[in-house]
Amino acid sequence: MSKSKRLMELMMTVNRKRKFTVGELAREFGVSQRTILRDLQELGELGVPLYSEVGPHGGYQVLRERLLPPIAFTEEEAVSIFFAVHALRHYSSLPFETESSSALKKFYAYLPEDVRERIDQMKNRVDFVTPARKAVSPYLSILLDAAVQQNVLLIRYQAREKSSDREIQPIGIFTRNGHWYCSAYCYRSEGMRVFRCDRIHSAIPSAAEALDLRHIHLENKASAGRKERSEVRVFAELTLEGAETCEAEPWPEPKLTRREDGTGWLQGTIAREDLSYFARFFIGLGGGATVKDSPELLAEMKAMLAELLGKYS
Template structure:
């Protein structure tokens, strides 16, 4: 086997195994241990993060930051990847902000001159501009990692009315209107809640036994109705303008339904504790929305309007 091909296969092998001995690799590749040692040294010089351990149970292992083997991209594929990362540059917070910038720099640096010119032109011709936000969400990476690994976090969270410590098991993270949100099972509320990521002051892993939430994720929306206490059925008719306003709302539930003429309705389940939030939202829509149920929400809207009338005079 040519040396170049052996080094390539060796790189893929050590990334797959993560922990191995020189003898194991020598037997697998049919070469001497001395040859494998030289190859490992070359991989280390190329940037593969290898760590050696001495002793009867020693060997080599690849550190957490593994180096992936070279992948051949077409010009259009490379430009598409650059575009995908570049499109997120306006967000104040990203789960892999530093890593994405590093990846962009590598792509750009190794591109031929004409491809770099194409990328430069693309950057000036298309853009995604979310609403400008001064607030940041520094804990996106740990929230996403906990959702992937099915682990429980202890967070310091500041809600609308108080600040408290909560144990949560994240389901995922998503962004709307320039803000990041994290639906998660909350042990304090005994149900699934949506947390504003910028209101999380700290987050750390715990040893608490997680729930089995592997079947609940952002795509299937099952989390929108699980664990809710005292669920209230919401239905509100919307004008065409009301539909447009709800399409940009930061919450994914209740579901928005749109008719052919552009009007529509909202339908879904909300919790009693969220009634004041929805009351303020629908008051903001004015004549563009008509709340039909629940009665608790209608009464809350009436109360808020009465308080506003009293404040500004009838």
């Protein structure tokens, strides 16, 4: 067996065994223990996380991080994977920021030279533009783990008006228009909410009993069951500019519908407690939106506009 083939099989073997001795590997591969020791040293230099223990019951073991076995990619698959990870470089925060950077460097280093040259030529000719954001989201990994493990978190959330402590059970995180968002069940609101991750200033485990939300994920969160809450209907006509602005918003309701000419409308329901938020939103759209339904929303908008007019009159 050639050395390169032996090293590859040895890497898969130690990853499978997790704990082993040099003698066991020497017998399995039919080589001397000295050869196995040299091979293990080379695997360590390649990044295999090995740990040795001395004593009568000692040996080697692979640390917590498992290694995936070698996977063969076509040239086109390799290029597509590289750019999929490369596209994330514009984000100031990522759930696995250190790991994605390390993976990209390893992936690039072991590509054939001609494929690396092709990628180098393409780097400045293709990009996935994301708005640059100064705000960072340091709790992305914690939020994602909580969504997977069905855990409740106590967060300190900085809304525009004030800071508050909330208990939430995340169901997933997503990014849009350069910002990261967390969809979660909010125990205070007793319903699903979307939180801007850069406005979460702390996130620690909560003692609250978790709900069974395994069936809820990012694809079906809009139809997830919730307790009855006071809601307000909304209908607004949108110009082309207004419809384009609304496309960047993360909330599932009110729902945006576009016409063939690019204009559209928003229709649906919002929580009564969110009236102030949507009033500011529609005022910010200016002539891009015309609210035609919801007396409550129109009253909130008029009150805000009267206060603003009084400030400058």
